[in-house]
Amino acid sequence: MGVLTVERKILQKNDVIAAENRAMFLQLGLFTINLLSSPGSGKTSLVEKTIEVLKEKVNMAVIEGDVQTDLDARRIEKLGVPVIQIVTNGGCHLEANLVHESFKNLIADHLQFLIIENVGNLVCPASYDLGEDCKVVLVSTTEGDDKPLKYPAMFIKAKVMIINKIDLVPYVNCKPDVIEQNALSINPDLKIFRTSCTTGEGIQEWCGWINSNLRVR
Amino acid sequence: MHELSIAQEIIGIVDQYVAEDKSSVTKIRLKIGKLSNVVVDSLIFCFDAIKSDSNLQNAELVVDEVPIAIKCNTCNSIEEVSNFAAYCPNCNGTDTVMISGSELNVTEIEID
Ligand SMILES: Nc1nc2c(ncn2[C@@H]2O[C@H](COP(=O)(O)OP(=O)(O)O)[C@@H](O)[C@H]2O)c(=O)[nH]1
Ligand SMILES: [Mg+2]
Ligand SMILES: [Zn+2]
Secondary structure (H helix, E strand, O other): OEEEEEEEEOOHHHHHHHHHHHHHHHHOOOEEEEEEOOOOOOHHHHHHHHHHHHOOOOOEEEEEEEOOOOHHHHHHHOOOOOEEEEEOOOOOOOOHHHHHHHHHOOOOOOOOEEEEEOOOOOOHHHHOOOOOOEEEEEEEHHHOOOHHHHOHHHHHHOOEEEEEOHHHHHHOOOOHHHHHHHHHHHOOOOEEEEOOOOOOOOHHHHHHHHHHHOOOO | OOHHHHHHHHHHHHHHHOOOOHHHEEEEEEEEEOOOOOOHHHHHHHHHHHHHHHOOOOOEEEEEEEOEEEEEOOOOOEEEEOOOOOOOOOOOOOOEEEEEOOOEEEEEEEEO
């Protein structure tokens, strides 16, 4: 009989494992990003482009998260970069323990850079810290310019926003300036890149930013 | 969409506080911020669907929803807003901090 005062974070278990991951990545000298967007915005395409530019100079690896299939991991494998696929079987986001377990299975020496491609979803992954250095949120010009306003939690937590499919601007009713304005109204500190994985526009700038953040060179 | 896994986490927390007879738990009180990306109705639905597996059949979730509030360091006002923005609704200043709205906590467990 009575009331127990609890005051516990519901996602504390995830936060604890995420903190362990972060400490481990730091100790390994690894720079880590958590790549987030709606399905189809171009996460895997951006990872491919990034690999093409960086793989000669940077030891990198990729963790792919999808609801089903290892299709994305196979795309990365073709480029000769170590990759692990996490299949969530319906789960709408990656959790820190999944990253922890799959990282153990990555066979890679002297890693400098790890990309975690999250499950395509602008809602749930915002709540789950994976232990990354920063969240990078991708929006493509085919999604309209209001996404930062509709999914603020994701944009509050991100350090970088990439506006992808910039090559399609002439064909869609979407203004990159408006995406930027909306995103900055949610998070004034966002670093912003505009890219096209088709023409390669903006990819060098993006990779330059990654380079400047590596811990070990 | 992740309300089922949130419901499982809640049950895991209750487990740590109530070791014996969990059927005596009547209420689990939560604090859920408007920006926490949890759909309350869906969370209650998921919890009700799985609670009896953990002997929590007599427990109900009671949710205190927390509004988004922004504190402005320029004019010192605290404003509740329905849509989050990083500027002050009072003076338009951008030196602001969100002081509530992202909560996702179990606050109390009531036992009969
Ligand atoms: N036109 C155009 N298409 C792109 C661009 N980036 C990706 N795509 C296409 O968008 C689709 C989804 O890309 P994918 O990388 O699989 O997206 P993900 O689901 O976010 O990983 C594919 O057909 C890509 O070829 C881009 O910058 N411009
Ligand atoms: Mg993908
Ligand atoms: Zn103000």
